[in-house]
Amino acid sequence: MSLPKPLLPGWEDLEISTQIIIRDAIKRGISVDVIDRKENFLRLKQGSHVEFVKEASKTRLDSLMTYLVMENKIASKLVLSEHGVRVPIGRDYGSMDGALGDYAFFQNKKKVIKPVTTNFGIGIGISNRNDPFDSYAYYVKEAFSHSSSIIIEEFMEGPEYRFLVLGEEVVAVCNRVPANVVGDGVHSIAELVQEKNKDPRRGEGHITALEKIQMTDVEQLVLSGLGYDFSTVPKNGEQVFLRKNSNISTGGDSIDVTDLVHPEFKTIALQAAKAANAVICGIDIISSAIEEKPNPERYAVLEINFNPVLYIHEFPYSGKPREVGDKILNLLGFT
Template sequence: MENKYESLELSTQIVIEEALNRGVAVEILDEKENFIRLRKGDKTEYIQQATKTSADPYIIPLIMENKQLTKLLLSEHSMSVPKGIEVNSLSQAIEIYPSFENMNIVIKPNTTNFGKGVFILDKSSSITEYRSSVIEALKFDSTVLIEHFIKGKEYRFLIINNEVVAVLHRIPANVIGDGLHTIEELVFIKNQSPLRGKGYKTPLEKIELGKVEIAHLQKQNMDTSTIPSNNKIIYLRENSNVSTGGDSLDYTDEIHVGYKEIALKATSIIGAKICGIDIIIEDYNTEPSKDNYSIIELNFNPALHMHNYPYRGKNRHVEKKILDLLGF
């Protein structure tokens, strides 16, 4: 990739590189917004952030952005989604608190991506933690979802033009103890990897030690000065987003085909051509049933780069599918 594209997000960079390989002219229209124009012959296409394209009508991203609406449409087609309630104020959330007390729950804004404003509380969490999580989530949206936490591991399915082109299992931000270094030092060491950076310009994001991470350590009776024993994995967050320092493991070839069919069905219900579907699965080897998976959300602007440069696994070259879809 030429130096003049390094200021762009990595997902946009890999789309540009593939376009150039195909003899497509590339023009950067808005560097800050990762907005580009592709031209070849009499054909022109506009792309923002690698996956916002003309392939999906405007209404499709609006549907996927609204998590409650997405759940409604999927449940109408007998697809498994988390049970929950939406609230529009802290007072509403406090009023329904008894319904969720002593349960593992997820609190999240109705319309955000990248794990922003998402909190996972276990059944031992206090009403004070519940209250503060709702307050934080309300900063991102006037509507907040409070849902049952689904047991299992989270997998991201990338769908492009009615095909599952990649599947990732994402692990929350973590460090592995060596019996010598503190958690703060282990984070510093792990962040030295050239794979990690900031602003989606690298395959993985740097791990932070902010308020969320420190609070999660406190739940485990640890802090940043704790020295974990050798080979002990310390998780710094509940959510597994790569955007918050998580690791990405490729499972495209390993996962049961039934879950790929579920992902394709969900995408077809919404009508999307490009979609990142997050599904919680108890056992990726087991055939799906209504009780062993749950669709968490559909993402209208899924990142491409994490499927090309996973923490573990092979490059899926998903940008090729974008260019194929757009007819180049």
């Protein structure tokens, strides 16, 4: 769904998820005060009913401890496993030496290396089987640069899906595809990135429906693993991934699949949310067969996200847009 014009003229500096809440609140006659623009902090008022909303999905509905459990990947993994939710097998580390010392343990495994307390895919790396120590160490150091503790766990094969849970309902499901370009046999990867970034939906800072694809050392490292660099000219029709993580915040594509997923996956997402006592959250599930009955060998719940963005569902790169802002206002009790 194209956004050639700002969603809310005059509010363009706010995150687009926050703009969605403002838009839907105004439609209902709810007054909106922006308490802190940089923090995307709102006060909504309808008569005597007052609610504070931060970054579109942080509300009074979830307790501070629920946020802390969701934010901490060790804690969230613990509560998920204790509630019978399938999670990836792995280890957590509080020191660089400990993580680097386990290189041999993980050497023959494809693994995900991630900080314990970050969001938006920040600091996450994926190391392949038999990657050299230097590559493994790069991702470990990158993860520790964002958190005092990290997790290294098995990499589950398959696409990654974000299930948006609002209350007792999964209201939207989005397939998040890592940052990529498709070759035409003529242009270099750098040129293809520049062309894809011309899409008016792509910007920076979460104020547009999609984020621009970057060309940093991280993308270069991923390309080098393919034997490519930014000057490589991919074959016509060849899809080249520049990121291993699938976050939209790092240039990924959002594809709505709400009507395609097997109903039992939605049940699993709700089970995961309840494990953390979460009312508003995003559940990340990886599966090689999302349209089929869940098979424990072919899926895992990766994370519970405490601040799920709304715009990937309202304005997907492709697929049916889902109106989710109104549902948050409903949960807050607005009429």
